[in-house]
Amino acid sequence: MQVNLTVNGRPHSLLVEPRTHLADMLRETLNLTGTHLGCEQGVCGACTVLVDGKPQRSCITFAVDCGGAEVTTIEGFDADPTMTALREAFSAHHALQCGFCTPGMLVTARDVVLRLGETTEARLREELAGNLCRCTGYVGIVDAVTAVAAGRQPQAQQAVVATAAREAAPLLQAAEREATPTLMPAGGAMLEERVALAAAPEAAWAALADLRRVATCLPGAQLDSIEGERVAGRVGVALGPIKASFAGTGSVTLDEASRTGKLIGRGRDGASSAEGEVGWQVLPGAGGGSTLVVQLSWRLTGPLAQFGRAALVRDLVRRLAQQFAANLDAMVAGQAAPPARPLGLFALLWGLLKARLLGR
Amino acid sequence: MKAAAFDYRSAGSVAEAVALLAEGETRVLAGGQSLGPSMNLRLARPQRLVDVKRVAELRDVAADDAVCRLGAGWTHAEIEDGAMADFSQGMLAQVAHGIAYRAVRNRGTLGGSLAHADPAADWVNTVVALGGTLVVQGPSGQRRVASEDFMLGAFTTALSGDEVLVAVELPRLGAQARWGYHKLCRKTGEFAKAIGVAVLDPGSGLARVLAGAVEGKPVTLPQTAERLREGGPAAALALLPEEAEARLAHLAPNERALRVVAVRRAIEAMAEG
Known part of the structure; x- marks a missing residue:
């Protein structure tokens, strides 16, 4: 794409790819190498230049987004x-x-x-x-x-924008909500979620023991093969701007007597890997129904692990578990599970951890 | 790293942006101060961006004596500098000042931050603490969403793929109003470990207390807020631990303690102010 802008007082008309950030255009196209690139994620500040007189990060500013802008680099302050x-x-x-x-x-x-x-x-x-x-x-x-x-006066504040009188509707009240359900305390990268199912424990367990059917209830999960305890599959995640998919393998163990199951899995996406464990148990619940307890622990390695913030996951897992339980209930009741959407348990965690960037 | 290839379109109006979004596989680019890093790290690989930076409607400001409507396109730095008449008794300017760093504040926007919905973001917590309303525009026109219903979870909002957040409506705080905002960060400009917000406006009866940041939607503390309205900061502080215990039971004890400290300091700041 063509972008017309002024750099250090000189007008330029340049062809750039949309993905090129301003710093790369300055350094590679205009040879203005005084602008330094450190982290390329907006944290270190080395690439700070003036855009229209205001300091901005040239590494997280796309060059195509600077049409008409006046850019001043360190070379422009002589x-x-x-x-x-x-x-x-x-x-x-x-x-x-x-x-x-x-x-x-x-x-x-x-x-x-x-x-x-x-x-x-x-x-x-x-x-x-x-x-x-x-x-x-x-x-x-x-x-x-x-x-x-020393001795300098602050710059005069900008002129205040006139506020136009306009009839604004009264503020909306949020829908009445129930209090946040109580969860078990979670230490480290582990958490537990409990969901009520309408199905009786026997029926719920029978459904959970059939991995292929379970997979259809877990949003985004796709089971490719089952050989004994070994399972292989893939999961995708779409969370805000983050989209990821990864393939993984795992092993599943089921215990009929205690109605517990466990899946240990690992997956890769690029240079990072994730491994984790999901445990589930069906307990008798109120009114002839049952309670599904899901325990989850995970570990991340690779370059993306540094962005992890374990507490973030809880909210998402709660929603995922509720969706899973609703699908499972529907399945046990003989209704078709809704089509799987790209959202998987491990991938979900992973996507979340990966999303811990500059989410401001 | 560098962003993966994508197509770039610049929208001249909200309607144009909505039309481009409706074609699919498109995300809105506002300031890009969260999306940009995600793309550089290849965590986000949108096929197409529609840039709303030049949409004039997103910089509308309107107000009556009760509610102010602020366009989504204002930058944090502009709010920090008081580019529009203050209606919040200084609250918005101080909150804006605490966001990241000036170079980020010069580009990042109010609406972009809200639509990105990071739980630790300042505007996410502030708008809910004020009981604001978000104005959203899609193919069939505008709709309004209560701030408590807007964020569904971390990075997830009530916005559908073809909708643009156009404005935020916030209550005008009266001259008697007091507020406190405290966030716990180990380093200036980093993501908050916990955020506490308290607002009391005797004129309008508005009383809100909120514990925010970390994992998901901000958690309001309505009983503490009611005490604040009835008995002031001291009464609110007395009830805070008990309500926090109940409302934040899903958090580990250390995380819960951080929230309680942030909220307590917010209420204390309000008492001092």
């Missing part, structure tokens, strides 16, 4: 008096060592100095928190920015 003062202060206060963070740090610091003027050290450190430096320990950086900001 004649800028604030930046000149900052450069000198960074040198005087030893505010850099390797220099990798410095372009982003300077762009951020300039914005802080202009926007806030002289401010407290606490506020300054807070404002600089989005730019990581692994050399200096920040002391020199804070000293440098403090020196440049």
